[in-house]
Amino acid sequence: xxSNNPDPHYREHLQAVAEALKALKTPxxxxxxxxxxxDAIGSSLGLARALKxxxxxxxxxxxxxxxxxxxxxxxxxxxxxxRVPEGATLLVLDSAEPGRVxxxxxxxxxxxxxxxxxxxxxxxxxxxxxxxxxxxxIVKDLIDLLGVRWTPEIATPVxxxxxxxxxxxxxxxxxxxxxxxAAELVGYxxxxxELTDRLRWRPPEYFRALGQVMETVRFHFGGxxxxxxxxxxxxxxxxxxxVGQIRYAEGAQIAVFLRERPEGVKLSxxxxxxxxxxxxxxxxxxxxxxxxxxxxxxAMGLEAAYLRLLPAVEAELRxxxxxxx
Numbered sequence: 001x002x003s004n005n006p007d008p009h010y011r012e013h014l015q016a017v018a019e020a021l022k023a024l025k026t027p028x029x030x031x032x033x034x035x036x037x038x039d040a041i042g043s044s045l046g047l048a049r050a051l052k053x054x055x056x057x058x059x060x061x062x063x064x065x066x067x068x069x070x071x072x073x074x075x076x077x078x079x080x081x082x083r084v085p086e087g088a089t090l091l092v093l094d095s096a097e098p099g100r101v102x103x104x105x106x107x108x109x110x111x112x113x114x115x116x117x118x119x120x121x122x123x124x125x126x127x128x129x130x131x132x133x134x135x136x137x138i139v140k141d142l143i144d145l146l147g148v149r150w151t152p153e154i155a156t157p158v159x160x161x162x163x164x165x166x167x168x169x170x171x172x173x174x175x176x177x178x179x180x181x182a183a184e185l186v187g188y189x190x191x192x193x194e195l196t197d198r199l200r201w202r203p204p205e206y207f208r209a210l211g212q213v214m215e216t217v218r219f220h221f222g223g224x225x226x227x228x229x230x231x232x233x234x235x236x237x238x239x240x241x242x243v244g245q246i247r248y249a250e251g252a253q254i255a256v257f258l259r260e261r262p263e264g265v266k267l268s269x270x271x272x273x274x275x276x277x278x279x280x281x282x283x284x285x286x287x288x289x290x291x292x293x294x295x296x297x298x299a300m301g302l303e304a305a306y307l308r309l310l311p312a313v314e315a316e317l318r319x320x321x322x323x324x325x
Contacts, residue, residue: 038165041072137181
């Protein structure tokens with residue numbers, strides 16, 4: 001499924017999940033996707049805290065990247081599971097497909113909350129609405145239905161999900177709904193200036209690597225595509241941020257940052273102007289949203305990854321009417 005249309009049964013599905021969670025008497029394990037971003041960490045941590053406030057036994061399994069580590073308390077961090085215990089429920093947030101889930105195998109009773117259009121609606125219960133700016137928006141609505149009293153500790157990670165997935169409320173998915181929700185969350189006691197400042201912190205090695213990454217910038221198709229990659233030998237946490245640096249090249253309709261990983265080359269893709277990052281990612285075995293998506297080209301190096309990437313981008317530029325012979 002690859003639709004970005006709203007779920008016409010959103011409230012019905014959300015109510016079913018709320019009722020199931022309120023009735024739950026067995027342990028609940030909350031997980032998200034590999035290489036979690038602000039929405040993955042924020043939505044899952046906020047919901048974990050809300051459910052604990054309801055008296056539920058909740059185990060949150062996630063590895064926040066360095067720039068998000070400040071959101072979680074040490075006692076909230078738990079190791080990954082090899083098996084989901086018998087009778088427990090697995091709650092998966094912000095993962096476009098089962099194969100991207102980390103922290104626990106997707107087995108047993110599964111509840112799936114997500115906003116990716118490519119999500120196949122897996123699980124026993126699911127709420128998938130691609131019209132939502134972030135999974136954190138779904139979590140905000142769910143917590144309201146659960147009747148939990150909002151606190152700064154719950155609202156802060158949920159707002160983090162909205163901030164990061166909308167690019168500080170600058171991306172095209174910044175809707176009146178998400179701005180209204182953000183205002184509500186700030187009203188629950190979130191220290192907005194402190195939060196947005198902390199979300200921009202990066203370690204010194206990030207800035208030392210930035211210059212080397214910028215030396216790899218290349219323009220293709222007359223400047224319609226801009227690419228960069230992490231040079232060999234560099235290890236930088238939060239390196240996906242680099243795609244945000246190059247996406248503002250004048251005239252570029254699509255930007256791609258490539259990073260070699262043990263399993264292959266990871267692509268972070270951003271687009272504008274009717275060009276679909278999602279379409280490019282799907283053609284390469286990945287997924288995501290129309291303006292922001294990703295894929296992993298397995299068992300290959302950077303040179304081979306570029307050779308796979310360029311034809312996929314060319315096909316999308318042609319489809320969008322930007323490129324022709």
